[in-house]
Amino acid sequence: MSFSPHPLSTPGCNSIQEQRDRWEIKRSRTAKQLVRTEQRYCQQLELVTTFFVEILKAKGTLKQDIRESIFSTIKAIHSANQSLLIHLENGYFGKGFDKFCSHLHHYNTYVDNIYNANKVLGIQLKKNKAFRHFKKLQEARPEFNNQKLEDLLQLPIQRIDQYKHFLEDLTSNTSPHNPEFEQLSRAVTAVCMVFQRIQDNTQYHENHLQLCRVQKLLKGRKLKVLAAGSTQPITISPNPKEQVILEYLTLSNVPHMARRHHQIVQIFQGWSLSLRKINKLHYLCLSRVLHHLATYSHQVPDHYPRLCQLPPLVALHAQQPPRPSERNHNSMHRT
Template identity: 40%
Template sequence: GGSPALGTRLKYQRARWERKRSRTAKELLETEYKYLEQLDLVLTYFVTILKAKGTLKPAVLETIFGPLESLYSASHVLSLHLEKGNLGAGLENFCQSLDLYGHYAENLEHFFCSLKGISLFCCTQEQVRKNKSFRRFKKLQETRPQFQGRVLEDLLCLPLQRLHQENSLQLLRVQKLLKGQKTQVLTPGRWYIREGWLLVVPSKGEELKRRMFFLFSDILIAAKPCHPLHPLNSNKLSCQAVYPLQQCSVDKVFGHTWSQGGLLSVSLPTLMQVLFLSWHGVSCTHWSYRLLVTSLSSGKEAPLGL
């Protein structure tokens, strides 16, 4: 045990990190409200009315608008978490909706030749071109004051733009938390998954070491708090290791159950085996699942299938 003064400084340090997380949650919430408002325009003035009128065949409607209602619901749940300041829980829940974005992205590829104003619905353009009533309806809806001059194409791109914005914000936050610029977090194609405190079990009978871990789509970062009395870095973390997930194999250690928590082994052929011990059973289950899935899919550029 260290001195009481050092313990107090550590508590203060962690409180500062929590305030930073809360600030990030607040920033996310403000932009989430705007995003939900814009999605609601598409659902209210296009999807709902088109379904009721039967202007487009159900299959065509699905191809054009995809899982927008589900995406709206996922973001609404995220906003409820953010309202309570639960950034971690909100993002953990939101990660489960990433496959929806994958399906949505696939649909966008089908009917967007490009984002530069070429004809909107490529895979269904024959049906839509013939459907003059849809074209009239689309133009009429876009002239509503609520749309503020935006066209349907702009609004349909919002979900993927939003996903990239949220991810960039998380990458930037982690980059700022880490001391120095040696560890490059802001890398194109990298996706933030989750973070949390875990215990590292040393190979020799030393003390357990509490470390902060950041899991991304391609790497796992282990970091420890800088000295709380450091004049410049007292509120930062020092990167201890970066594990490339493509080289990792993850498993639970024999004799430990997922439900009660326990040890996770993360093995790299080029390094010694590393063992992690979680605080809570739920955390262990979530970490093991995320690590397993992410290491298996780390060859992909984006975790849209997670």
């Protein structure tokens, strides 16, 4: 009976190697998914550039300024992603994203224009019969697989979110000693900046929609309401409800709102001292402002905790009908 010698291995070495193996498995899985989705993404971008941008330019169905308003920098994005795909398919993830990040300004331009693009596209579909017919014919092609142009135009926005998750997974499963680690880390930072830009634009768009809804409540009045984010002083009506609405509208730009937190505190303190004057519209404005201030709470540390105590009181009062004694008092005051 013979025994062959085997090298002894310590438990610590085994656990480290097992951890590295798990990292490699996760990294390989993420890499394959990234390549597969990037191939599909480039195919979809090619549909837009080939069957819409190039043909519309050749036919002259849309004017150049309108065409650029709708499609923005999608051709440049397609070119940058084709180069990225070549690197990914060859396994050069760090190098590929390192070069790709130098083209992210095309995504920034596209992100800033997306809401205007949707608006212009909607107008053209209503007013331009030739473009409406052209769009219908192109979307009927088998290559589109029932995909609409509106959905395809949203893909670069959605892809940034996907890049963020893919890069975070790749970086977390890459050894710090790997040459690609620093390249992937830089790519994560760059993509996260574009992602934050998308979030900020979405929030600004929601603020604008909120402004439009409140403007409808002031319909018929001679007072003009400023656009969201305006820093210009305004003449405030003595009507308490209008005053609250207009103060809210002038503070709808979040960074500017944080800088003017002392004025917000004065408004809200006035509300807390006179809860009987608060209605559902006041509560709506208060909730929106507090929601934005939550992001900038580090800039208003002394006031934000106290302000957060107001919404429950305001909501409670806004949901309750006035008491009979208050109705009588108000009617006597009006007479």
